[in-house]
Amino acid sequence: MVQRPANPQPVVLQNFRNFGFIGVGLYEAVRPGNKGAESLAPSLYQMPAMPQADAWQKYLWSESANAALASMFKLFLTGLSDANKASIDSMEMANYNRFKTSCTTDVLDRSQTFGRDIATAIYNWSLTDNFNLSSVGYVPPPVTPASWVPTPPAYAPPVGPFLKDSRPFLAYSLTDLAPPMPFPFSEDTSSRFYKAVKEVYDIGKNAKADQQATATWWADAGGPGVGIPIPHHVLSIITWVLENQKAKLWEAAEVYAKTGIAFKDGGINTFRSKFHYNLIRPVTYIRRNIDTAWMSYLITPPYPEYTSGLVGIHAPYVQVLIKQFGDIPVTDNAYDWRGLPARNYKSLSAMLDEAAVSRIYGGLHYRFTQEISIKFGKELGNEIAAIQLVSPKHEHP
Template sequence: MMKWITSWLLCCQLAYARPAAPAFTERIQPAVWAITMVMLHDVVNPPAASRYYAYCTAGAYAIVAAHNPGMPAAGSFIRSWPAFTVSAGKDAYDYQVAAVYCILETGRLMLPSGYMLEEQEEKLLQAFRKEKIPAAVISRSVAVAKEVAAQVVAWSKTDNYNKLSARLRYTPMKGEAYWYPTPPAYMEAVEPHWQTIRPMVIDSCNEFLPLPPVPFSKDSGSAFYMLSREVYDVTSRLSQEELLIASFWDCNPFAVSSAGHMMVGFKKITPGGHWMNIAGIAAQTAGLDFDQAVLLHMLTAVTEMDAFISCWDEKYRSNRIRPETYINRYIDIKWQPLLQTPPFPEYTSGHSVVSTATAAVLTYLLGERFAFTDNSEVMFEIPARSFDSFMQAAEEAAISRLYGGIHYRDAIENGQQQGMQIAEKIISKIKAVGVKPVSQNLTGL
């Protein structure tokens, strides 16, 4: 009798008037953005940022998939996915409350300054209370979120990330053809061993090797000299639109500006952070329901993580010299790129690989002609830009590296091809387990 009464009480608590779907859906992007802001504070580098996004959205997807029989288990397409367990029964908590809270809680546990997310967690709880969600339901949902987040963190500790600090300090290769730290800060190489991180979907870091880079040469008649000369010539006659494009897609988490003996650092979101925000914009533009929005964010993050692993594997294999170093040595000693040269080898272009891979997965989910306005850089006083498709945005992100003076054309174009191959692998795996384009469930797109 007591057991029946307890079950009846639980059903009554969960039978509250749930807010309209958009109210919950619109909480996902702010939660992810809160993660982004903490990473901005911590100056998390681009590959590491993609890893945090992947794990922070993974737990949310695990909670959603457990409640939605139409969502395939992530273990069917993510190779290392563990068996998450939840002690509470499905009828004892609100899975949407738990999923959103799990994004923040995972970030709180994983990020160096994760404690900064505690304020966001409290604000989220206050919002749930205002929506008249029963206190007991909120409490049990938070408990589930914390339970799953703890399991996500335990899973993350098996991907080799914790072993990176024990590796030998990276020393730049000797030779004229190879990357060397660039001014003004001459920063050390970023994540030279990132290829050892376990991928999410692709089989290995070197599954999609790009075409070989154009061979290094100092000969003024060589193909490599022509690549360098193109960077030099293009950057000397940029239009206002090209200048804006370069700035919009800069995505350098820590640029250093020097004036005399003083250096000032400027923080921005990473390429992954930019595309995670695009995913949030797309989810709201399309009017996705909560479950679809979580799926969209998780697949965006997982794609980014694998793209960075693949790209960084090539970067430290080819170890190619940056345009700034080559042009200063062999063309014009006073030349400077529009954007600050990132502290890692040149080939392939990370933004080209990641943007193409992510845009292709988003295109599969939302369609080829999905128009949206990207305001990700407004906080940095860069105007929003509108696009007719995700691939159009990715094309612009890729060519921005030439305008910025930090990549050669072959690194951009071969990087785009590399990114497309990664996306095709991910799309084929999610299609095989029944992840259909969410655009099939929408109208007016």
Template sequence: MKPLSMPFLSMRNRRKASCLFVLFLFSFLYSCEQIDDIFDEPPKDSQGSATQESATVVYDWYKFIARIQLHTNPQPVTLLNNRNFAYIGVGLYEAVRPGIKGAVSLSTKLYLMPAMPKPDSHRDYLWGAAANAALASMFKQLLVGLSEADIARIDSMENAYNNRFRLSTSDAVISRSQTYGRAVATAIYNWSTTDNFNLSSQGYELPQGPGAWVPNPPGFANPVGPFLKNSRPFLAYSLTATTPPLPFPYSEDESSQFYEAAKEVYDISKTLTDEQKAIARWWADGGGTGVGIPLPGHLLSIVTGILESRNAKLGRAAEIYAKTGIAMRDGHYIVFRDKYLYNLLQPVIYIRRHIDPTWLSYLPSPPYPEYPSGKSGYYSPVMQVLIQEFGDIPVTDNAYAWRGDEPRHYGSISELNQEVAMSRVYGGIHYKFTMDTTREIGRELGNYIANIELTPQ
């Protein structure tokens, strides 16, 4: 029997066939929509690729900018430079954070940090290109004293890396990544302009009384940073973190513990060995164009060296630069707020008044109160972050290879941190009790920062 053609189907069967056709068409279109959705989504690993991408671009940038600052004239102001590199570390993390699976923005962790730009979650990004653009932009926006030639070198460095990326990545992805990195850089810069950072001493009146700091010889410079306490730290924690009082009261009595502490600095200065002098000079930094590394270049060189030795990938490196940057900034915030709280005179003033009127410290004493220590105030929390992240591992510091100095080797990060502290005693800048106390408050701050959870454990 021949099958019936469509015209001869019953009305009921024709309705049934039409319904089946509509259902088939709907199913077909729905399936196509689902397929389109799959292809519109980025590959599963593209939003987590920063954990696999090389961090070489970041390491090269930090080394590159250190060379530029080495020859900047005049040299960058230490406290301002530390603050700027702290913002740069945070911005670097934000520029690659979407490429770290499950990572959260630091805007959810830091004090009064605004929300950061978001990438298009349906597009591919090369996070190294985003970091490249963000760093180039932040260096130009945040670092002071850059010449036109410096700016041109920064642009050339950025272009060189983009050309390298183009060997394996499309122009569209690189352009998209650049746009995102620069958007983050601008957001970070705009946030930085609201932190009330002020190094001026205009309007500041020196407190009077026994043991009070006064401008010290040989320069008798005006105080630096008395109003930093009014600036915004990165952490709400830092608003209430405090330096404990001096372990014993100020005294001019020759039998007192304070006199003994000052006499210890004096006695050490009279018998400094060549090695102790070398240690004091190694950690002095700065000192003029082409003489020493402007701070925090030396510290960042150590951070970079440890990251490279551990073969840290882009996401991991960005997190460490962010956390060590936070440690630098808030370490100085706490220290300088409390320097002007305790307002303790430096050894050079006390010793000239009560022990030897002709004495000068081996290194020039900086223009601010003695307690707690600025140097240990930002080295110690950074070192503690590194210990928490990598363990108390051996470290080689090769920061001064460019001037022909042999590298210094340490059995642990703790050993390096101890030498940093003692370098200021050898230099005649600090009492030993100050270094001990400052290392402890730095350790507590570093532990707090290291425990900030940014990625799934």
């Protein structure tokens, strides 16, 4: 994991976006080898036609994937050192040499060239997506008691008000917006809103060790060599599922592509909703109305509360996995490199529920936000899962 020691760590939303493109590129690099498989280009918004393999020539699709991934890692992943890039090159060459024991050089080189051509085409397409996390030029709406305002301790300016204008992978995500809150904002102590906030406050004041551990597990925080750069936690879960289900190359590539679409569009739809509703964070409400000294266990990120950023990405990719494999048990061993025990879940849905509640334990979100965010994200996941890439007449080889 070349990004683990990076300092500073990769920007979360940008890294999700980048791995979204990498997933789509991986699929396109191996697609011609799967009989009946269609390019994603007709299904994705403004995706150009991809380079075509020569139907009369032989390819080794594992090498196409190898070359495409190595190229895309170097093109998309920010903050890589020369040593990181050399490590990627070394892994690519090791795979090439392993394939050479059972494949001719001309086939390998043709496959390598195709993979690299796909990587270049995907990267060039990515340059026009208008991805923007800056708040320069953003004019916030008039402040009301319900409004998000910068939060302690840093009181940082907002991140991502223009993310909604980024080109999504799905036309569906051009306008997707979460439903309104289930009840209105209120400072009345008998109101449902106040009670929702009070739950977050009470959990924070009386947090149990296991609740804090859960909040930390899903936060992936801690800095270089301590945390785990997002989305590597998510990718480790997806990879575990693929390995557990004994997925072959083409199915794995399709799943990485569809979950990658969830990474990018989940962020776009979530941030459109965040800045549309512009809802106050628990830490602000609590310090204003309940306890002036209260702080969230996790540092509150600099953008509005509703809907949930974490769930907005986890819910759609989990739904993609459920549609592909069923609501199967799952093991999350993302932190085995630190010697932490794996977490086992009876189902993908149970894992998603824990990820959602972790943000309540961390003091970042209200319970109603997490519940609605799950439903909102799953609707996107269903849209992604419905993309038909292989003709029903053909099965994955």
